[in-house]
Amino acid sequence: MRKGKKLGFLLASIFTILLLVGLALFMTAIFEGDKPHIRLEPLPQYISSPKTFKLEIGDKGRGLKSLLVTIEQGGRERKILEKRFPFKGLLNMDGLREHRIEFTVDPELLNLGQGRADLKVVVRDYSRRNGGDGNLAVLEHKLVVDTIPPAIRPLSRLNYINVGGTGLLVYVASSDTVKSGVYAGELFFPGFKAGPKYPEDNHVCYFTIPLNLKRGYQLFLWAGDRAGNSSKVGFYYKIRRKRFRTERINITDAFLSRVLPYFSDYLQGINGSDIEKFLWINRNLRKRNTQTFRELGQKSSAQQLWEGRWLRLKNSATMAHFGDRRLYYYKGRKVDEQVHLGVDLASLAHSKVPAANTGKVIFSGPLGIYGITVVLDHGQGLSSVYSHLSEALVQIGQMVKKGEIIGITGQTGLAGGDHLHFGVMVHGIFVNPVEWWDLHWIKDNVTRKLKLLSSGVTSERLR
Ligand SMILES: [Zn+2]
Numbered sequence: 001m002r003k004g005k006k007l008g009f010l011l012a013s014i015f016t017i018l019l020l021v022g023l024a025l026f027m028t029a030i031f032e033g034d035k036p037h038i039r040l041e042p043l044p045q046y047i048s049s050p051k052t053f054k055l056e057i058g059d060k061g062r063g064l065k066s067l068l069v070t071i072e073q074g075g076r077e078r079k080i081l082e083k084r085f086p087f088k089g090l091l092n093m094d095g096l097r098e099h100r101i102e103f104t105v106d107p108e109l110l111n112l113g114q115g116r117a118d119l120k121v122v123v124r125d126y127s128r129r130n131g132g133d134g135n136l137a138v139l140e141h142k143l144v145v146d147t148i149p150p151a152i153r154p155l156s157r158l159n160y161i162n163v164g165g166t167g168l169l170v171y172v173a174s175s176d177t178v179k180s181g182v183y184a185g186e187l188f189f190p191g192f193k194a195g196p197k198y199p200e201d202n203h204v205c206y207f208t209i210p211l212n213l214k215r216g217y218q219l220f221l222w223a224g225d226r227a228g229n230s231s232k233v234g235f236y237y238k239i240r241r242k243r244f245r246t247e248r249i250n251i252t253d254a255f256l257s258r259v260l261p262y263f264s265d266y267l268q269g270i271n272g273s274d275i276e277k278f279l280w281i282n283r284n285l286r287k288r289n290t291q292t293f294r295e296l297g298q299k300s301s302a303q304q305l306w307e308g309r310w311l312r313l314k315n316s317a318t319m320a321h322f323g324d325r326r327l328y329y330y331k332g333r334k335v336d337e338q339v340h341l342g343v344d345l346a347s348l349a350h351s352k353v354p355a356a357n358t359g360k361v362i363f364s365g366p367l368g369i370y371g372i373t374v375v376l377d378h379g380q381g382l383s384s385v386y387s388h389l390s391e392a393l394v395q396i397g398q399m400v401k402k403g404e405i406i407g408i409t410g411q412t413g414l415a416g417g418d419h420l421h422f423g424v425m426v427h428g429i430f431v432n433p434v435e436w437w438d439l440h441w442i443k444d445n446v447t448r449k450l451k452l453l454s455s456g457v458t459s460e461r462l463r
Contacts, residue, residue: 046227063095146227185217244323297428306357320344341430342423371413385423
């Protein structure tokens, strides 16, 4: 009897323990503390137009109960999205564990003003925690609503541009502008703040119409802000077509055997006859060098470093012009065609080369077909190029004054004899240097326009 009582007590105890364990497990399950997770993409700093977001929410525990997406601005909350997910099956076993949804924030539709706004995603699950409200997960993302595009206005009314020459547009851009400039077809030329002498919002932009620009292009002024808003306005311009000459160049075997050894490093792995090697240099290496110049042109200082008329090599004769169409002949047969994008100046052999204007050395050394080359940056996208030198006398990073000797003429690279190949670039694209040697042209096309700047028009007047 005693034994039976003992056994009964033991069984009752085990039963109670099992019941308690079961109850504990049940309670842990329904009172689970696993928070739902939220993933939102993208997380932009600014919003300028209707933007679609991808939202991913989930809950590993008892499943998702509700979702609320709002945006708050100035104490006012706007509802964007609200959802309640059904309770399904025992303990919500068949309830929702993962949910993906897209929603759009349309600043206009939501009647949002300019400035700070808080995007908020609130998700709850079916846990019995928090007085039955469930576990709470919140994602908050602060952004700035900016739907107003920058204001821009050209200041120069008459803009004459020679094909292949330099154009200058002076304009006002509102303070929210982060990037602005001139488009010539698909080519973009960035503008710069005019400088410390002028009001903050005054800008200058040097640009060109390259000789090979596809017909049907248009010129316009463009500005963008940090939020992605942009403005585009036309301006008055007149393009002057120019006739360029055609020059016939005969390639002789004597020239090839003199010039090719200079390129031995570049020609490694290039097989073929001397004329084939020459054609590789004249086409492929030239293209690669054009790319290098384009990259150098992006390194321009924001300040104007040059002043006045640009210097031309003293006592020199012009041997070839900008824009010359060069037809290359070998043994009476036309083998190639290229455009000459500088001016060839010949003086006495080993003449001293002066800096055309004040600037900073951004390249000094051998540069493919151009031989030993110096490139000077004159600021705001303008630079000058000195090629086929026998010697460069300056180093990258050095500042040079107008007239300072930067090198000695020679015939390194693809040169027929001792001369200086002089080039001027606008954002790394070659332009006709002749304009920059002409004080009248500078006065009419640059100085006169820069004078419009000091009038002090501000963007406040624009708005
Ligand atoms: Zn040349």
